[in-house]
Structure formats: structure tokens, C-alpha cells
Amino acid sequence: MTELLLEWVIKISVIIFLLLTAVAYVTLFERKVMSWIQLRVGPNRVGPWGLLQPAADGLKFIFKEDIVPLQANKWLYIVAPAISLIPALMVLIVIPYGSTITVAGRAIDLFVTNINIGLLYILGLTSLGVYGIVLAGWSSNNKYSLIGGLRSSAQMVSYELALGMSIIGALLMSGTLDLVGIVQSQSGYWWGFIPRWNIFLQPLGFIIFFISSLAETNRVPFDLPEAEGELVAGYHTEYSSMKFAMFYMAEYVNLITAAAVGVTLFFGGWNGPGVERFPWLSIIYFLIKVAITIFVYMWIRFSLPRFRYDQLMVFGWKFLLPLALLNIIVTATLMMIFWT
Amino acid sequence: MEKALFIVLAVIAVASALNILLQRNPLYSALSFIGTLAALSALYITLRAHFIAAIQIIVYAGAIMVLFVFVIMLLNAPGDQPRVDKQKGLRYLAIPFAGALIAEAFYVIRSVKPISMPALIDGDRGVGSTWSIGTGLFTQYLLPFEVTSVLILMAIVGAMVLAKREND
Numbered sequence: 001m002t003e004l005l006l007e008w009v010i011k012i013s014v015i016i017f018l019l020l021t022a023v024a025y026v027t028l029f030e031r032k033v034m035s036w037i038q039l040r041v042g043p044n045r046v047g048p049w050g051l052l053q054p055a056a057d058g059l060k061f062i063f064k065e066d067i068v069p070l071q072a073n074k075w076l077y078i079v080a081p082a083i084s085l086i087p088a089l090m091v092l093i094v095i096p097y098g099s100t101i102t103v104a105g106r107a108i109d110l111f112v113t114n115i116n117i118g119l120l121y122i123l124g125l126t127s128l129g130v131y132g133i134v135l136a137g138w139s140s141n142n143k144y145s146l147i148g149g150l151r152s153s154a155q156m157v158s159y160e161l162a163l164g165m166s167i168i169g170a171l172l173m174s175g176t177l178d179l180v181g182i183v184q185s186q187s188g189y190w191w192g193f194i195p196r197w198n199i200f201l202q203p204l205g206f207i208i209f210f211i212s213s214l215a216e217t218n219r220v221p222f223d224l225p226e227a228e229g230e231l232v233a234g235y236h237t238e239y240s241s242m243k244f245a246m247f248y249m250a251e252y253v254n255l256i257t258a259a260a261v262g263v264t265l266f267f268g269g270w271n272g273p274g275v276e277r278f279p280w281l282s283i284i285y286f287l288i289k290v291a292i293t294i295f296v297y298m299w300i301r302f303s304l305p306r307f308r309y310d311q312l313m314v315f316g317w318k319f320l321l322p323l324a325l326l327n328i329i330v331t332a333t334l335m336m337i338f339w340t
Numbered sequence: 341m342e343k344a345l346f347i348v349l350a351v352i353a354v355a356s357a358l359n360i361l362l363q364r365n366p367l368y369s370a371l372s373f374i375g376t377l378a379a380l381s382a383l384y385i386t387l388r389a390h391f392i393a394a395i396q397i398i399v400y401a402g403a404i405m406v407l408f409v410f411v412i413m414l415l416n417a418p419g420d421q422p423r424v425d426k427q428k429g430l431r432y433l434a435i436p437f438a439g440a441l442i443a444e445a446f447y448v449i450r451s452v453k454p455i456s457m458p459a460l461i462d463g464d465r466g467v468g469s470t471w472s473i474g475t476g477l478f479t480q481y482l483l484p485f486e487v488t489s490v491l492i493l494m495a496i497v498g499a500m501v502l503a504k505r506e507n508d
Contacts, residue, residue, distance in 0.1 A: 115390065116390060116469060116470065117390045117391055117393075117394045117470060120394035120398065120470075123394075123402075124394050124397035124398045124401075124402060127402025127403065127406070128401060128402060131406070134406070134409055135371075138413050146413065149413065150410060150413060150414060153407075153409065153410040154410060157403055157410075160402065164398075177470055
């Protein structure tokens with residue numbers, strides 16, 4: 001028992017440390033991608049190739065003055081950033097980062113825990129993350145923040161439905177809600193060369209999942225909660241210093257989580273050639289797949305304009321949701337006919 | 341261990357449920373309700389009902405309460421608005437009703453006999469797992485399940501009718 005607890009503590013600490021580092025470098029990556037797309041150089045002053053930029057940003061955040069507006073609801077204003085960051089970090093324990101590796105004669109599974117409702121756990125926690133944004137918007141006592149918070153709550157609830165429905169097709173194929181099981185069900189090949197990834201059988205499900213996950217992470221073209229052109233910065237207009245940084249961290253942790261869940265569900269997770277013989281390769285495959293997905297997220301961010309609010313609602317409710325339902329019906333029917 | 345966990349979670353659930361009633365500000369009440377839901381969900385997990393626990397969070401805390409908070413924020417009800425004039429008679433009616441409720445609760449607690457728990461199987465097909473709930477819902481309890489969905493459909497149609505009327 002104590003050994004298991006120790007293993008958990010070590011794994012969780014390692015994951016949180018690596019993930020927060022990754023978050024810092026994803027921000028750098030995002031700025032680099034933005035400048036490449038806009039034919040600029042990007043951050044290149046701090047360290048070689050701008051590699052120390054995240055450290056400089058972090059220091060700057062720490063030394064900035066922490067302002068609480070006079071009219072703000074102080075208690076909720078302070079708690080809100082934590083409410084948005086904590087659920088985002090809690091999701092990480094169910095994601096399988098790789099297969100089983102051996103360290104010093106001890107087999108170690110590269111996931112913290114596999115609960116049999118893993119995917120529901122992720123959906124539940126991501127749906128709780130919206131409270132941080134909503135409460136930040138309300139407690140700041142600022143009209144731009146409030147509008148950002150309101151938009152966010154409406155948007156999250158609307159796209160959560162499409163998101164939940166879009167993964168059911170993939171779940172039907174895997175027959176489990178446990179993410180480790182989902183990855184294992186996608187190992188192997190069809191006709192010896194096409195990997196058995198869900199994307200090939202669930203292309204529609206993946207597209208709906210991808211679009212809704214863009215909306216759930218508040219990224220362009222769904223960044224209405226922070227829409228800097230009209231709302232200054234939306235829900236975090238009044239925030240400064242580390243509180244502001246916590247919102248940013250939550251946003252990027254959610255981005256990484258969304259990419260990791262997408263890879264796990266539709267792109268075979270850590271599966272790849274040679275994984276059975278060299279288990280260490282599984283982490284590398286997983287990281288490469290996640291990095292490519294994140295790059296696509298950024299690519300979209302710097303290529304597309306923002307939705308109008310009514311377009312957002314019509315698109316979510318009248319297009320994505322029916323399409324997701326259709327996907328479920330077609331998948332279930334085909335499975336009834338061909339699977340059994 | 342399990343008992344200590346139960347006591348802690350039960351205290352949180354009851355305390356935040358009381359807080360829903362005691363708070364003047366509707367937003368704090370809504371937040372306390374989320375606290376109750378979270379504590380109940382944790383209690384379900386100690387009972388190995390993982391699926392119900394997750395659904396509790398996704399549906400109630402993640403969707404319904406977000407809409408509640410949305411409406412409260414939209415109306416931006418101030419905490420210290422003038423109190424609604426109370427109907428004094430109802431206050432005295434509350435005492436016998438509370439007594440009846442407590443008596444009922446006592447009766448239920450006294451009359452319910454401990455049942456033999458079905459064998460707890462860990463894994464994908466044990467009691468409380470997604471598999472067992474799904475199989476139960478779509479075989480043994482299919483009719484009640486479908487009837488409930490008709491009930492919800494009625495509520496949706498009702499809401500649509502109410503919303504449409506204002507546009508005419």
C-alpha cells in the first residue's frame with residue numbers, strides 16, 4: 001500500500017513538473033508559430049532562439065503588482081484562478097503517456113491510475129473548469145469581464161454536448177471508458193500496414209471532437225470569452241501578476257489535455273511501430289502526436305477569424321449536435337450489423 | 341478509513357446544504373450547492389458507484405448549475421435587495437410539515453432492513469460499473485427508462501412553448 005502511494009506521489013510530481021514546464025514552452029512555441037505564419041522572427045533575444053523567454057516571462061509575472069479591484073468580490077476574485085487551474089491539472093492522472101517500461105528492474109506503467117470511468121472523469125473535470133472563468137468574470141465587477149464570463153458559460157455548456165456525443169462513436173469501437181483500454185484496443189494493424197486507429201473508422205467523430213475541443217479550450221475561432229477586440233481581455237481583464245498567469249496556465253494545460261485526449265481516442269495513443277520491443281518509444285510517439293495536434297490548434301488560431309456570437313450558437317446546436325447524433329446512430333447500426 | 345471518509349464527506353455535504361439556505365446572495369447559494377454535489381459524488385465513489393458519481397458531476401455540477409450561475413449573473417441579483425413580503429401564515433404551517441418529514445425519515449430508517457450486498461466484483465462488470473448500469477437500463481428497466489425520457493421531452497416542449505410565446 002505505501003509502495004503504491006509512493007509510486008503515485010512520484011508519478012504525480014513528475015507529471016506536474018514536466019507539464020508545467022511544457023506549458024511554459026508551449027507559450028513560446030505558440031509565439032514562434034505565430035511569427036512564422038506572420039513572416040516575423042518571434043522572440044529571439046532571451047537565450048539562444050528565445051529558449052529562455054518562458055523563464056523571463058515567469059519572473060516578470062512573479063514581480064508584477066498583484067491588484068485586487070476595490071469593488072471586486074475579494075474572496076471569489078482570489079479563488080477563481082485556482083478553480084480554473086486545479087481541475088485542469090487533475091485530469092492528467094488518467095491519461096496514458098506510454099506503455100509499461102522497466103526502471104531498475106521494476107515495471108512501471110506510464111499512467112498514474114486507470115479508473116474504469118476515465119473518460120467521464122475527464123469530461124466532468126473539464127466541465128468544472130468553467131466555474132473559474134465564470135466566477136472571475138462575475139467577481140471582477142467589470143462589464144467586460146462579466147460579458148466574457150457569461151459568454152464562456154453559455155459556450156461551454158453548448159459545446160460540451162457535442163463533445164460528449166462525438167466521442168461515443170469511438171467508445172463504441174473500444175467498448176470501454178478506461179483510457180488505457182482505449183489505447184490497447186487500437187494496437188495492431190489492418191492488412192498489415194494501416195494502424196487500427198479510431199480515426200479511420202470515426203472521421204466524422206474526430207472532426208466534431210476537434211471543433212468542440214477548440215470551443216471548450218476557448219481558442220480561436222471560439223475565443224469569444226476573451227475576444228480582445230471587443231472585451232479588452234474578457235474574463236481576466238482585471239487580473240494581474242500570478243493570478244493572471246494561473247488563468248494562462250489553465251488555458252494551456254487544457255490545450256495539452258485536449259490534444260492528449262484526442263490522440264488517445266482517435267490516433268492510437270502511444271501506439272506505433274516497434275513499441276512492443278522498445279517500450280520507451282511509446283512516450284516519444286505519444287509526444288510527437290500531441291505536438292502535431294497542438295501545432296494544428298495553433299495553425300487554426302492564426303489562420304481563422306472569430307465567430308460571431310449567434311453563429312457560434314447556431315453552429316453548435318443546429319449543426320454539430322445533430323451531426324454527432326447521426327454519427328452515433330450510424331456507428332451503432334453498422335456495429336450491430338458487422339461486428340457481431 | 342472508510343468511516344472517517346464518510347463522516348468528513350457527510351459533514352461537508354450537510355454543511356454546504358445548510359449554507360444554500362442561509363446565504364442571502366443567490367450566487368453563494370449556487371456555489372454551496374455545487375459543494376453539496378461534489379461531496380455527494382465523493383460519497384458515491386466510496387460506495388463504488390463510479391458511474392453515478394461521474395454523471396452527478398457532469399450533469400448537475402457541469403451543466404445544470406452552470407446555467408443556474410449564468411442566470412444569476414445575468415440578472416445580477418444584489419445580495420441585499422428588499423426582502424419579499426412574507427406570508428406569515430405559512431411560517432406556522434412549516435412546523436407541522438417539518439415534524440411530518442422528520443417522522444417519515446425516522447420511520448424509513450427504522451423499517452429498512454440491511455440487505456445483503458451483491459458480491460462486489462472489481463473491474464468492468466461489477467456492481468455500479470458502466471456495464472452493469474447500461475445493461476440494467478436497457479433490459480430490465482427499459483420501460484421506466486423510456487417513460488422518464490418522455491417526461492423530459494414534455495419539459496422541453498413546455499419550455500419551447502413558453503419561450504416562443506414572447507416572440508408573437
